[in-house]
Amino acid sequence: MKQLEEFLTGRTWLRNFIPFPKELVDKAISTGAISVSQGMLDGRQCARCLEKSKQKIIPFLCARCNGICYYCRHCIKMGRISSCTELITWALPSTISPQSHSFHWNGNLTPLQEKASLEVQNSLSQKNDHLVYAVCGAGKTELLFPSIFDALKKGQRVCIAAPRTDVVLELSPRLRTVFPNTIVHSLYGNSPEEPGFAQLVLATTHQLYRFKDAFDVMIVDEADAFPYSYDPALKRAVIKAKKKEAPIIYVSATPSDQLIKQVSNTSKIFQRFHGYPLPVPEFRSLWGYEKDIAKGRIPSKLMAWVDDKIAKEQPFLLFFPSIELIEQAIVLFQKKHPSIEAVHSQDEDRKEKIMKLRQRQIPGVLTSTILERGITITNVQVAVVGADQPIFDAAALIQISGRTGRSKDYPDGEIVFFHNGIVRQMDKAKKLIVSYNEGAGI
Amino acid sequence: MNCYLCDRMTSSQVSWRSIFFNELEEVICLRCRAGFERTAVGCPLCSAPGEGKCLNCSQWETTEYAGVIDSGKSLYRYNHAMKEFLHQYKFLKDVVLSEVFASVLKEECGKQNSVIVPIPMNAVKLKERTFPQVDRLLDAASIPYTHCLGKNEVGLGEKSKSERMALQDVFWWNGQAVPEKILLFDDLYTTGSTMRLAAKVLKEKGAKEIKILALIRA
Numbered sequence: 001m002k003q004l005e006e007f008l009t010g011r012t013w014l015r016n017f018i019p020f021p022k023e024l025v026d027k028a029i030s031t032g033a034i035s036v037s038q039g040m041l042d043g044r045q046c047a048r049c050l051e052k053s054k055q056k057i058i059p060f061l062c063a064r065c066n067g068i069c070y071y072c073r074h075c076i077k078m079g080r081i082s083s084c085t086e087l088i089t090w091a092l093p094s095t096i097s098p099q100s101h102s103f104h105w106n107g108n109l110t111p112l113q114e115k116a117s118l119e120v121q122n123s124l125s126q127k128n129d130h131l132v133y134a135v136c137g138a139g140k141t142e143l144l145f146p147s148i149f150d151a152l153k154k155g156q157r158v159c160i161a162a163p164r165t166d167v168v169l170e171l172s173p174r175l176r177t178v179f180p181n182t183i184v185h186s187l188y189g190n191s192p193e194e195p196g197f198a199q200l201v202l203a204t205t206h207q208l209y210r211f212k213d214a215f216d217v218m219i220v221d222e223a224d225a226f227p228y229s230y231d232p233a234l235k236r237a238v239i240k241a242k243k244k245e246a247p248i249i250y251v252s253a254t255p256s257d258q259l260i261k262q263v264s265n266t267s268k269i270f271q272r273f274h275g276y277p278l279p280v281p282e283f284r285s286l287w288g289y290e291k292d293i294a295k296g297r298i299p300s301k302l303m304a305w306v307d308d309k310i311a312k313e314q315p316f317l318l319f320f321p322s323i324e325l326i327e328q329a330i331v332l333f334q335k336k337h338p339s340i341e342a343v344h345s346q347d348e349d350r351k352e353k354i355m356k357l358r359q360r361q362i363p364g365v366l367t368s369t370i371l372e373r374g375i376t377i378t379n380v381q382v383a384v385v386g387a388d389q390p391i392f393d394a395a396a397l398i399q400i401s402g403r404t405g406r407s408k409d410y411p412d413g414e415i416v417f418f419h420n421g422i423v424r425q426m427d428k429a430k431k432l433i434v435s436y437n438e439g440a441g442i
Numbered sequence: 443m444n445c446y447l448c449d450r451m452t453s454s455q456v457s458w459r460s461i462f463f464n465e466l467e468e469v470i471c472l473r474c475r476a477g478f479e480r481t482a483v484g485c486p487l488c489s490a491p492g493e494g495k496c497l498n499c500s501q502w503e504t505t506e507y508a509g510v511i512d513s514g515k516s517l518y519r520y521n522h523a524m525k526e527f528l529h530q531y532k533f534l535k536d537v538v539l540s541e542v543f544a545s546v547l548k549e550e551c552g553k554q555n556s557v558i559v560p561i562p563m564n565a566v567k568l569k570e571r572t573f574p575q576v577d578r579l580l581d582a583a584s585i586p587y588t589h590c591l592g593k594n595e596v597g598l599g600e601k602s603k604s605e606r607m608a609l610q611d612v613f614w615w616n617g618q619a620v621p622e623k624i625l626l627f628d629d630l631y632t633t634g635s636t637m638r639l640a641a642k643v644l645k646e647k648g649a650k651e652i653k654i655l656a657l658i659r660a
Binding site for chain 1: 443444448473530534535536537538568569570571572573574
């Protein structure tokens with residue numbers, strides 16, 4: 001029963017999908033330890049992800065009920081929610097005994113990080129929301145360590161939510177090292193089950209659907225990133241997963257104007273932790289690249305850039321606007337350099353390929369916007385093919401540029417925007433990066 | 443609209459043909475569509491690759507099920523994309539995915555003069571799944587069909603082939619008039635036992651010619 005309590009505290013789970021014996025669950029329900037609720041709220045809204053659009057909430061003739069039921073397509077990958085399914089959650093006050101925590105980190109915060117760190121702690125103590133607006137490579141995660149440690153010591157449950165699996169995977173080993181005695185769970189699509197009650201949860205925003213009134217501190221990392229910024233369901237999930245009074249700490253290098261306006265307490269850090277300026281993107285024309293690639297030709301300027309990185313043995317990331325273009329281009333690149341790899345959101349070997357790039361087993365990777373943030377590769381050189389395409393808005397371009405020069409041993413790096421005509425978002429990205437560099441001393 | 447499978451935006455293609463000829467709306471994007479692999483010419487019963495009757499079907503022809511199927515075909519191979527599709531449709535119960543193959547099925551069944559009989563679902567299994575996935579594939583394409591069979595509570599999935607061949611009573615006649623010419627339809631053809639067990643019952647109840655159609659040949 002203890003394991004069931006640890007698993008189900010703060011969570012909302014499909015009754016039929018819970019990894020515990022049915023008899024145990026039924027018994028807990030009969031004693032009132034577990035409460036049961038309907039899968040659909042008011043008939044037409046998913047009780048787990050709170051989706052209610054007609055495109056995602058679908059009526060069908062249900063053979064179980066012999067009538068019309070609605071099901072939710074939005075969160076269907078977590079097991080289908082329909083009108084006649086039930087969600088369960090732990091209903092009793094927690095009897096889980098407090099854990100002891102230790103904090104192992106021998107890095108130093110820069111004065112700017114230190115200031116922001118104190119401001120965050122201050123907001124948390126007053127239960128105010130807070131925005132950390134800090135450039136890529138400012139050391140955002142590190143400055144949160146003291147606040148996280150504080151909260152853990154108080155017995156509070158902390159969540160760090162990031163929009164993408166890649167970011168969770170990058171954060172997970174770092175936090176487990178820093179808080180070695182804390183039970184940490186990392187949750188993303190198909191993540192392995194971990195035992196115990198996690199006081200520190202790292203999760204993709206999607207996984208928050210499965211929590212309710214669970215967290216005392218909610219940190220939303222990369223608060224502007226797709227799909228979080230485009231998906232209102234994920235915003236609702238953040239609110240649902242935390243306790244009502246719990247403050248939200250938003251962390252972003254490219255917050256939207258709306259977020260800046262919405263959160264009154266803000267810390268700004270426009271300088272990287274190593275003190276060097278952000279590499280500024282260079283614009284290079286690449287006329288008709290789509291036609292060239294479709295005809296089976298990599299434009300010579302682009303091939304020259306790749307050849308140069310390979311000759312210098314510098315790892316590189318080459319961003320593309322669409323999966324289709326990646327699939328056409330990778331074949332052409334591999335004719336000349338067979339060990340180049342390609343990744344995109346639907347690629348199951350993504351983790352392994354990035355690892356290979358990090359370990360210098362492969363020279364470079366063609367990628368969709370999936371790798372625009374969260375990843376750090378020492379001395380990486382970056383180019384964007386089709387930087388004029390709408391998928392690359394200013395925030396995405398700033399994040400992509402932010403992959404370069406992150407290590408203090410290689411604080412510089414090349415960032416090239418290959419384009420078919422300069423567009424406003426490219427200009428905006430470059431101007432903002434230059435302004436951060438100019439403001440860095442202040 | 444967004445593609446039913448990858449959820450990316452598809453440019454909705456409203457063409458004059460779609461307005462005047464009442465064509466079915468495309469619910470998945472071209473990239474996802476390209477992931478599915480059509481069968482080529484193969485076994486005249488099940489479309490398994492190769493020339494002439496496949497080994498599996500030839501073996502069936504040495505048993506008491508010889509001749510119960512007169513001809514047949516499958517439309518798609520069981521590749522990675524199809525595995526994912528079936529997982530989402532049958533296991534995750536994403537009912538709308540019944541529309542994905544509607545236009546292909548409509549084309550296939552439209553030029554047909556047999557009565558279409560879908561492989562039925564067992565009543566308990568149907569309650570579990572909440573929808574009859576084989577019927578829904580036909581419904582999505584507005585293809586009329588008749589049920590002539592019922593199914594007993596035996597999951598074929600866990601049985602070995604020899605055990606399956608021994609199963610006589612999986613299907614029973616439900617009392618509906620059995621047409622002379624039948625097109626027996628199922629979603630997935632694996633060993634061929636489901637189709638043959640059903641076809642045998644139908645032939646015993648008066649069917650003269652039985653063709654089979656499976657969406658997928660595993």
